[in-house]
Amino acid sequence: MPDLCSMYNVEAIRAEFPILQQTVHGRPLVYLDNAATTQKPRSVIQAIVNHYENNNSNVHRGNHTLSQRATDAFEATRGKLQRHLNAAFEHEIIYTTGTTGAINLVAHGFRSLLGPGDEVLVSQLEHHSNLVPWQMLAQHSGATLRYIPILPDGSLDLDEAQRLINPKTKLLAFNHISNALGTVNPVKQLTDWAHAVGACVLVDGAQGMAHRRVDVQALGVDFYTASAHKMYAPTGIGLLYGKTEWLEKLPPYQGGGEMIATVTMAHSTYAPLPFKFEAGTPSIEAVVGWGAAMDWVTALGMDALMAHESELMAYGTEQLTAIDGLVLFGTTADKAAVLSFGFAKVHPYD
Numbered sequence: 001m002p003d004l005c006s007m008y009n010v011e012a013i014r015a016e017f018p019i020l021q022q023t024v025h026g027r028p029l030v031y032l033d034n035a036a037t038t039q040k041p042r043s044v045i046q047a048i049v050n051h052y053e054n055n056n057s058n059v060h061r062g063n064h065t066l067s068q069r070a071t072d073a074f075e076a077t078r079g080k081l082q083r084h085l086n087a088a089f090e091h092e093i094i095y096t097t098g099t100t101g102a103i104n105l106v107a108h109g110f111r112s113l114l115g116p117g118d119e120v121l122v123s124q125l126e127h128h129s130n131l132v133p134w135q136m137l138a139q140h141s142g143a144t145l146r147y148i149p150i151l152p153d154g155s156l157d158l159d160e161a162q163r164l165i166n167p168k169t170k171l172l173a174f175n176h177i178s179n180a181l182g183t184v185n186p187v188k189q190l191t192d193w194a195h196a197v198g199a200c201v202l203v204d205g206a207q208g209m210a211h212r213r214v215d216v217q218a219l220g221v222d223f224y225t226a227s228a229h230k231m232y233a234p235t236g237i238g239l240l241y242g243k244t245e246w247l248e249k250l251p252p253y254q255g256g257g258e259m260i261a262t263v264t265m266a267h268s269t270y271a272p273l274p275f276k277f278e279a280g281t282p283s284i285e286a287v288v289g290w291g292a293a294m295d296w297v298t299a300l301g302m303d304a305l306m307a308h309e310s311e312l313m314a315y316g317t318e319q320l321t322a323i324d325g326l327v328l329f330g331t332t333a334d335k336a337a338v339l340s341f342g343f344a345k346v347h348p349y350d
């Protein structure tokens with residue numbers, strides 16, 4: 001990898017993305033759909049190729065050299081993620097299929113913890129992944145789902161949030177950064193309010209981990225989720241961070257290999273964390289690629305990355321607002337680099 005950290009050299013960084021070296025419709029490819037998924041730098045692609053060419057094997061279940069190498073790489077990524085998020089323990093990082101998989105894991109586990117009279121609070125600013133699992137939980141448990149409304153600038157109505165959080169609230173779920181409007185939500189504030197009534201807090205960090213420094217212990221959240229593909233890593237892999245006491249309390253999500261300690265015809269016992277929640281053969285090459293992506297992000301530096309994004313954001317906002325008839329959605333002061341806009345009477349497909 002070239003020296004990218006000494007200076008934020010956009011051309012050098014761009015050159016590290018093989019996909020950006022093509023032309024589309026006769027012009028150099030410009031890709032702006034990073035909220036949906038990011039492109040992958042060469043080092044991530046090479047890590048996956050290296051895994052398949054040299055180390056491919058299953059993890060945690062072979063004594064041979066290849067299995068040892070694959071397991072070491074697989075677990076090394078967990079360590080990098082723990083340090084990146086400042087989780088207290090490596091076992092608090094659970095590999096999932098992504099943010100959607102992580103939220104479903106928690107929502108499913110809460111089926112046995114909630115009942116009629118309990119309330120689950122989410123915001124109106126959620127991705128479907130942080131909404132539908134809670135609707136399903138409400139249906140199965142008899143708990144009531146409530147919503148924090150949004151103000152015209154795209155921020156959450158915090159007065160209403162404070163009013164809605166009450167002793168019946170058992171779980172509060174909201175996003176760190178909205179993929180639709182870029183709103184950066186006050187995670188610590190909302191978490192403190194929820195904890196004051198004994199509620200559990202899950203933060204959908206699909207965009208948060210990619211665009212901000214995240215310290216799960218400083219924020220105090222009980223669960224934080226992320227999708228690797230939003231931060232230069234492969235698809236099909238993500239994480240659930242959970243405080244140990246909550247991960248111990250939740251039942252396993254799926255049964256199968258890897259997640260068991262003992263199995264008889266009558267009964268099984270479960271493996272310790274994190275493996276209790278990692279049934280079946282995982283996406284090993286994706287985890288290996290994620291490790292390389294974490295190295296990439298570390299080399300660039302989160303601060304440099306955020307500073308560059310905010311520069312682009314200011315430039316983009318200025319350019320777009322100069323266009324007659326264009327309406328920007330999401331205008332909060334603390335906003336991540338997403339620009340949503342519309343024109344009166346013009347459909348986005350046009």
Ligand code: PMP
Nearest residue numbers: 098099100127129179206207227
């Ligand atoms: N939440 C937010 C805020 C997102 O931006 C996304 C992806 N667009 C998701 C959840 C779902 O992530 P995934 O599809 O990777 O599970």
